[in-house]
Amino acid sequence: xxxxxxxxxxxxxxxxxxxxxxxxxxxxxxxxxxxxxxxxxxxxxxxxxxxxxxxxxxxxxxxxxxxxxxxxxxxxxxxxxxxxxxxxxxxxxxxxxxxxxxxxxxxxxxxxxxxxxxxxxxxxxxxxxxxxxxxxxxxxxxxxxxxxxxxxxxxxxxxxxxxxxxxxxxxxxxxxxxxxxxxxxxxxxxxxxxxxxxxxxxxxxxxxxxxxxxxxxxxxxxxxxxxxxxxxxxxxxxxxxxxxxxxxxxxxxxxxxxxxxxxxxxxxxxxxxxxxxxxxxxxxxxxxxxxxxxxxxxx
Amino acid sequence: xxxxxxxxxxxxxxxxxxxxxxxxxxxxxxxxxxxxxxxxxxxxxxxxxxxxxxxxxxxxxxxxxxxxxxxxxxxxxxxxxxxxxxxxxxxxxxxxxxxxxxxxxxxxxxxxxxxxxxxxxxxxxxxxxxxxxxxxxxxxxxxxxxxxxxxxxxxxxxxxxxxxxxxxxxxxxxxxxxxxxxxxxxxxxxxxxxxxxxxxxxxxxxxxxxxxxxxxxxxxxxxxxxxxxxxxxxxxxxxxxxxxxxxxxxxx
Numbered sequence: 031x032x033x034x035x036x037x038x039x040x041x042x043x044x045x046x047x048x049x050x051x052x053x054x055x056x057x058x059x060x061x062x063x064x065x066x067x068x069x070x071x072x073x074x075x076x077x078x079x080x081x082x083x084x085x086x087x088x089x090x091x092x093x094x095x096x097x098x099x100x101x102x103x104x105x106x107x108x109x110x111x112x113x114x115x116x117x118x119x120x121x122x123x124x125x126x127x128x129x130x131x132x133x134x135x136x137x138x139x140x141x142x143x144x145x146x147x148x149x150x151x152x153x154x155x156x157x158x159x160x161x162x163x164x165x166x167x168x169x170x171x172x173x174x175x176x177x178x179x180x181x182x183x184x185x186x187x188x189x190x191x192x193x194x195x196x197x198x199x200x201x202x203x204x205x206x207x208x209x210x211x212x213x214x215x216x217x218x219x220x221x222x223x224x225x226x227x228x229x230x231x232x233x234x235x236x237x238x239x240x241x242x243x244x245x246x247x248x249x250x251x252x253x254x255x256x257x258x259x260x261x262x263x264x265x266x267x268x269x270x271x272x273x274x275x276x277x278x279x280x281x282x283x284x285x286x287x288x289x290x291x292x293x294x295x296x297x298x299x300x301x302x303x304x305x306x307x308x309x310x311x312x313x314x315x316x317x318x319x320x321x322x323x324x325x326x327x328x329x
Numbered sequence: 330x331x332x333x334x335x336x337x338x339x340x341x342x343x344x345x346x347x348x349x350x351x352x353x354x355x356x357x358x359x360x361x362x363x364x365x366x367x368x369x370x371x372x373x374x375x376x377x378x379x380x381x382x383x384x385x386x387x388x389x390x391x392x393x394x395x396x397x398x399x400x401x402x403x404x405x406x407x408x409x410x411x412x413x414x415x416x417x418x419x420x421x422x423x424x425x426x427x428x429x430x431x432x433x434x435x436x437x438x439x440x441x442x443x444x445x446x447x448x449x450x451x452x453x454x455x456x457x458x459x460x461x462x463x464x465x466x467x468x469x470x471x472x473x474x475x476x477x478x479x480x481x482x483x484x485x486x487x488x489x490x491x492x493x494x495x496x497x498x499x500x501x502x503x504x505x506x507x508x509x510x511x512x513x514x515x516x517x518x519x520x521x522x523x524x525x526x527x528x529x530x531x532x533x534x535x536x537x538x539x540x541x542x543x544x545x546x547x548x549x550x551x552x553x554x555x556x557x558x559x560x561x562x563x564x565x566x567x568x569x570x571x572x573x574x575x576x577x578x579x580x581x
Binding site for chain 1: 385387406407408411412416417419423425426427428432435436437439440441494498
């Protein structure tokens, strides 16, 4: 295998980086979809989304320390962040609806600092090391080389979640309300639906997805209070590249950004940030609304 | 005359409404009795649309009294007014882009479904399908297009869909804002026949209409709105026989 090379890199190394890129991309997709849903429905740019990602990771790692069950953490982290998201929407964000896009943006920006500082106070500045749980350690031979089992699990699990989410939005009544509410919240109210409840639920759902992404990402590099900051930037790129409010766009863009990050880190590790913003600039030049974006679209 | 005995289904008293600093409604009063078709006519900007929006709860700043089925609804949000049996077909139709005709129709009954005593979702899904089928029979133009993206239909078909969607939850009263606007005459006649059928089925209608001739044909009573208040009010037949009043207030 190793005698095949592309651009000086052995093929199996490239394949490994590709899997790493898709795994990173899966994280970005989960974070980006939440961001995109919340923006698509409520016009709220949730700057605390990275902080929900980080706190979700901490909740998961903390619980793992007590119970030793990664599976429990995988359920508890999104649940906890979903509940926190509900509280944040109900108490902090809701009074700001109808006041333009700036107010909730500033509020969530401030909230992200509060969340990061709280974690620093509670768990220390240095972060916690965290590896893949024993049952997901090791490597798997896929015929073209060995791949870390955890990354493959992460990809499969995330894609399952995204698939379930797609079914939820496309096939259920609540999903229909979400799609309609993103386009025309007023007509949804006229048809008897209490839109504020829909907004509450979607904010909670978005934050739960961020929490899930956090605990899924934890075994990749451990958890630190700052782990949400780069992810937020990447998730913004994902929503912009994919098209604001587009679920399929977020998936496509998330994987694209993940692969670009992984491949760039192979040739020039310092340039990954620049590479994704270059990607964003390029996409916006060709398609100003993103790859699959339509005005006010969701779906 | 039964009208003497029965209280009006909808009573608007001394309604005032603002958008920002512009004062649109300046003490408008009207009544609609159960089973009637009542039409509001008047020039553009007279306040007809704002009247309907206020009745549906879509105007943030308003004063006065709006009573529907004996309940004061002035401060109730739109979704509660829906649950009391009010339906609203806006001038712009507001067909939701990205959704099929069928999905737009389902949207019209989703909330009503939640209202019913039936706990299990499955039976209500059945109700939903049955209702869509019944509505599609009433509006044959929609029947072949159920799976089509609704926004790709013609203006007239979209208007039919907007009306059909409002009827999905079997409302007590429908507010219709300029349904004939920008629609082919042949479709307009079909639509007005539909209104007569709705009335026959027991639905009360409050209509805003520029096409005064057609509106007079199907209406029981007419209010002329000017400068945010009612300036004339009579049975439809009476206005029909008064070309002078028609010319003064209804000329566009």
